Amino acid sequence: MADHASDGLAGRLAEIRARHPQSEPGMVAEVVHAVLATMSGDLSAQETSLLAEVEALGHTIAHAKAEIAALRVDDIRDNHIPFATDELDAIVEHTATATNAILTSCELLDQVAGDLTGEPATKLQDATTRIYEACSFQDITGQRITKVVATLKTIEAKVTQIVETFGNGAGGMEAEVSAPTEAALLNGPQHPAVAMDQSDIDRLLASFE
Amino acid sequence: MPIDKSMNVLIVDDYKTMLRIIRNLLKQIEFNNVEEATDGAEALAKLRGGSFGLVISDWNMVPMTGLQLLQEVRADARLKTMPFIMITAESKVENVVAAKQAGVSNYIVKPFNAETLREKIEKVLGHG
Numbered sequence: 001m002a003d004h005a006s007d008g009l010a011g012r013l014a015e016i017r018a019r020h021p022q023s024e025p026g027m028v029a030e031v032v033h034a035v036l037a038t039m040s041g042d043l044s045a046q047e048t049s050l051l052a053e054v055e056a057l058g059h060t061i062a063h064a065k066a067e068i069a070a071l072r073v074d075d076i077r078d079n080h081i082p083f084a085t086d087e088l089d090a091i092v093e094h095t096a097t098a099t100n101a102i103l104t105s106c107e108l109l110d111q112v113a114g115d116l117t118g119e120p121a122t123k124l125q126d127a128t129t130r131i132y133e134a135c136s137f138q139d140i141t142g143q144r145i146t147k148v149v150a151t152l153k154t155i156e157a158k159v160t161q162i163v164e165t166f167g168n169g170a171g172g173m174e175a176e177v178s179a180p181t182e183a184a185l186l187n188g189p190q191h192p193a194v195a196m197d198q199s200d201i202d203r204l205l206a207s208f209e
Numbered sequence: 210m211p212i213d214k215s216m217n218v219l220i221v222d223d224y225k226t227m228l229r230i231i232r233n234l235l236k237q238i239e240f241n242n243v244e245e246a247t248d249g250a251e252a253l254a255k256l257r258g259g260s261f262g263l264v265i266s267d268w269n270m271v272p273m274t275g276l277q278l279l280q281e282v283r284a285d286a287r288l289k290t291m292p293f294i295m296i297t298a299e300s301k302v303e304n305v306v307a308a309k310q311a312g313v314s315n316y317i318v319k320p321f322n323a324e325t326l327r328e329k330i331e332k333v334l335g336h337g
């Protein structure tokens with residue numbers, strides 16, 4: 001009895017698949033519902049329960065698909081991410097302009113220090129040294145912002161892939177391409193909490209000698 | 210023997226603000242003959258066409274990285290013993306190891322201070 005029902009079910013599913021080769025998640029629930037309705041007399045309680053679960057799964061997938069569509073990924077891709085990257089670019093540009101203005105003033109102070117002697121000259125030069133050191137923040141923040149922009153672009157690509165997978169059924173997720181050896185080394189500034197400082201690097205270099 | 214501070218120093222960075230900062234810090238420790246290059250290829254051309262006593266280079270540049278520049282320098286018969294300091298924000302162990310294997314003379318992690326720069330220069334020029 002069960003074998004007869006299974007054969008019948010397999011046949012009917014094959015027929016439906018042939019008619020709908022690119023089935024949508026919502027269609028799964030519809031198909032299961034139709035199968036249940038037409039086969040109620042042929043199915044065991046276990047098979048009926050299983051098909052009910054498949055039907056529920058179909059509803060869940062259709063619901064997830066609708067939620068993903070509601071994310072408006074095209075809006076994220078076309079507006080939000082370009083806006084965020086433009087803002088970050090502007091931050092880099094503004095801080096670069098400010099840093100160069102500070103450096104110009106600092107170079108002038110250095111010239112003044114050259115005309116002085118004794119303690120005032122030393123104090124002024126010490127101060128300009130600290131300013132030069134501090135101005136390197138611009139390079140570090142620029143590299144950090146570049147990393148953030150790269151992260152945004154990765155998010156954009158991943159979300160687009162998810163929507164394409166669920167929405168159009170076009171291909172699965174692509175495997176990540178492994179980076180060339182040196183590119184993998186270029187990660188920019190590390191977070192201070194985990195980065196090696198100069199003394200760590202000095203120790204590491206000394207270990208080679 | 211004191212360091213010859215009249216030597217030509219080549220600083221290499223694709224970020225002009227950083228070149229300006231390093232140039233000023235070098236000036237404060239009395240290295241006044243400083244030339245700049247904004248990428249590895251330009252640096253290599255200057256090194257091959259001139260006479261320098263020290264190279265201070267960033268790593269993260271395109272198209273030629275600081276590491277590739279270092280490898281080119283070490284592969285060049287005339288330049289292979291050139292003191293070469295890498296100044297970079299890349300501070301992972303594998304970066305330092307790769308630089309050392311390529312023959313770097315010393316390695317400074319950004320952000321750095323003037324004292325670290327002075328100390329490393331003295332060390333690679335044999336006075337540290």
